[in-house]
Amino acid sequence: MDWDKLRIFHAVAEAGSFTRAGEALRLSQSAVSRQMSALEQSLKAPLFQRHARGLVLTEQGRLLYGTVHEVVAQLARTQALLSETAEHPSGPLTLTTTVGLGSIWLTPRIKQFIELHPEISVSLIVDDRELNLSIGEADIAIRMAPPKNPDLIQRHLMTVHIHVYGSPEYLAEHGTPKTPQDLDHHRLIAYTEEALAPIADANWLMAAGAAPGDKRQPVFTVNSIYGIFRAVQSGLGIASLPDYLVGPKSGVVQVLPELEGPNIDAYFVYPEALRNSKRVAVFRDFLIRQVSKTPF
Numbered sequence: 001m002d003w004d005k006l007r008i009f010h011a012v013a014e015a016g017s018f019t020r021a022g023e024a025l026r027l028s029q030s031a032v033s034r035q036m037s038a039l040e041q042s043l044k045a046p047l048f049q050r051h052a053r054g055l056v057l058t059e060q061g062r063l064l065y066g067t068v069h070e071v072v073a074q075l076a077r078t079q080a081l082l083s084e085t086a087e088h089p090s091g092p093l094t095l096t097t098t099v100g101l102g103s104i105w106l107t108p109r110i111k112q113f114i115e116l117h118p119e120i121s122v123s124l125i126v127d128d129r130e131l132n133l134s135i136g137e138a139d140i141a142i143r144m145a146p147p148k149n150p151d152l153i154q155r156h157l158m159t160v161h162i163h164v165y166g167s168p169e170y171l172a173e174h175g176t177p178k179t180p181q182d183l184d185h186h187r188l189i190a191y192t193e194e195a196l197a198p199i200a201d202a203n204w205l206m207a208a209g210a211a212p213g214d215k216r217q218p219v220f221t222v223n224s225i226y227g228i229f230r231a232v233q234s235g236l237g238i239a240s241l242p243d244y245l246v247g248p249k250s251g252v253v254q255v256l257p258e259l260e261g262p263n264i265d266a267y268f269v270y271p272e273a274l275r276n277s278k279r280v281a282v283f284r285d286f287l288i289r290q291v292s293k294t295p296f
Contacts, residue, residue: 005039006068009047010034013065016054020038023167066135073136077273089278090119097142100225101266102126103242105141105294113286120279128224133271140270140280147269155284158267160242160292162261164205165252169235177238180209182261183216187237189228190218204261205240 011021012031018032019158028162040047047061057065075090097106103126110122131137134151147154166176170187177183183205191202202225206216219237223229235253240261246252268287273282 070135094123096125097139160264166238187219189239192221192223
């Protein structure tokens with residue numbers, strides 16, 4: 001397989017059309033089309049299906065794309081490693097974590113990191129599903145559980161505690177629960193059962209203090225910890241929240257302080273290929289300093 005054709009194939013698969021891929025590669029649409037036809041002939045397999053909305057990968061195309069995308073990601077990492085130095089780490093750095101941690105805790109701290117390391121270009125992907133670091137969907141991750149993939153390097157970053165919160169407006173209208181049993185008479189906000197929760201036992205509050213065998217029904221469910229936080233802020237009800245979401249200006253207050261949910265251990269994770277990356281090292285050290293300043 002000719003690498004030039006594979007490189008063009010990757011661009012077409014990413015763009016979804018010959019025209020857009022040609023613009024990105026500075027090639028004509030006809031040149032891109034000829035290269036793809038030649039690649040399909042050499043492989044004796046169709047790679048694209050043509051639809052009104054653009055090109056869609058066939059089963060064979062998806063298989064080829066997975067391999068080529070991994071190669072492209074590894075080449076990009078290698079290029080970045082070759083270009084950076086210990087004195088001036090530089091290049092792109094893509095990180096991923098959950099929507100709640102990324103939106104509330106991490107994003108406000110990125111400004112300080114970029115001021116310290118202006119030659120590093122940071123991209124953040126917030127997603128409650130785990131991106132595949134081994135194929136380059138991101139360079140590093142902060143995960144709420146240790147990685148199962150043995151090829152990933154992990155470092156324990158912090159332990160997150162979970163407590164119960166409500167807004168002052170809600171508590172003024174409905175009263176403040178004094179015992180876990182009092183939650184039977186309050187509006188509770190929960191994580192959508194069918195959704196992929198970013199933490200284990202996300203709905204532990206539904207049974208806390210309830211009679212054996214009973215489980216409370218939430219007034220509202222949402223498939224995002226950040227969404228639950230915003231619902232509590234609005235005065236809709238009471239919910240369990242990770243402490244990192246809550247600050248002096250968050251507009252929510254802790255109730256039932258003796259009641260604590262399951263702790264979450266967060267890990268800083270990156271692939272073996274980036275073990276010697278200065279960009280990863282300086283970001284890891286930056287996060288460790290930030291965690292030490294945060295009263296989790």
